[in-house]
Amino acid sequence: MNKYTKIAAIAAVTLIAASSSAYAVVPSASAKSVPAYQKNLHKKGTLTVGLEGTYSPYSYRDKSGKLTGFEVDLSKAVAKKLGLKVKFTQTKFDSLVAGLDSRKYDVVYNNMGKTKERTKKYTFAKPYIYTKTVMITKAGSDIKTAADLKGKKSAQSASSNFGQAAKKAGTNVVSVPGFAEAIDLVNSGKADVTLNSQDSWGVYKKAHPETKLKAKTTKVLDNTSSSPMLNKKDKALAKKITKAQKQLAKDGTLSDLSEKYFDSDLTKKP
Template identity: 85%
Template sequence: MNKYTKIAAIAAVSLTVASVGAYTAIPSTSAKSTPAYQKNLHKKGTLTIGLEGTYSPYSYRDKSGKLTGFEVDLSKAVAKKLNLKHEFTQTKFDSLVAGLGANKYDVVYNNMGKNKEREKHYTFASPYLYTKTVMITKPDSDIKSAADLKGKRSAQSASSNFGQAAKKAGTKIVSVPGFAEAIDLINSGKADVTLNSQDSWGVYKKAHPETKLKAKTTKLLDNTSASPMVNKKDKALAKKITKAQKELKKDGTMSKLSEKYFGSDLTKKP
């Protein structure tokens, strides 16, 4: 090998080594990046769901203590569609919104309706349930229509849409943590009325056939809907949840769950 041939050979080897080094230094582009909807999850690989757990038939504990209900089963199915595990965090209704804002969970599934104030700070996925509003009273009550609510004592979760509607109608709000407590106050005479969903009343009446309370529909919140609620920054998650629910509606899962827990299909928009 002459001088020039030797120099050329050394240069070729150096170029090859440099090329290999340059190639191996570049990160692999084949590795999957974290999907946008998973980037802000409370726990990696898990959809953490905020709910009451005391609001039958939406979410409640059965006789064995197991958490069950329409929203429990639906949110489990949604998490599965998103390739995520599921985890539930229980809290009182009036703490649900604050807990979401504090990132204690990723989404609220708790018969949550849209209103202007919530939409300023949170994002909603598509509705999964539609129902009417009823005024629940004692049988001898003089409340016959929404016009009769003014000045009456209404047992409500103050931050709920029902509570806001009752306040707007001129009632004096008697704050309660949930539906069961509201019913107790009416039975005891400490409240005159409570506004809630027709489906919740139907389930209560079925479980308590001895009740003498009565319910009248009202247009104060006619045809209300329930939607999953997430933080503003989680628009990608809201879109994925909407897509998952559409798939569950198409394959009949949502209808079956509604029939199971409510005795009718409330997943169709009136």
């Protein structure tokens, strides 16, 4: 090897080494670390929310067809705090839980109560609504207390807290997809009663001042709360959502949304 060939060979090896070194030190954009709470998201950079979309005032379609409601606005505010976009997936109540199992969405915002059975398989963020349970019947009904529920026909979403409570109280549960259908069955006499939250009843009564239905609070189910419900593996995301909701409570957003949709602040634990 002559002098010039040797110099060229050394230069080539040096250049290759330098290039390899540079490649090893400079990370690519795709190599940037993803926060733990975002690793299991259904869609990158997006908080996908499962809800019914037919349960006013929590989530429903307004006259123009736009999805709106307390939980819709709340989940938008939470996503913003997390630096994420938001996407909504509507489904019937009895399918909401299964959707978490198959990861169709990241979190359910749908007036979900925290129960012993659910906490075995799912994780929950901090509650955002606290309310009482009422028995809704026709005027003149002989259902006055929880003891009177035994043997009666109760229109309920079977897998809901209210449906489980009605079953334990001895009612014959007539399964319905949502609150509106339950009210229809009571109105038509095909069901004697439906159990639901005091806030939902208040909103319904305000929208239907002509209603002949009556509601009475009951202890068949203790004061209930609603929480974001997530897959058991998403504890990091649940903590972030809890933190976001605490920030929204502190800056007054949570109370303002409650006043907007319920005409009262139901965000404080009694």
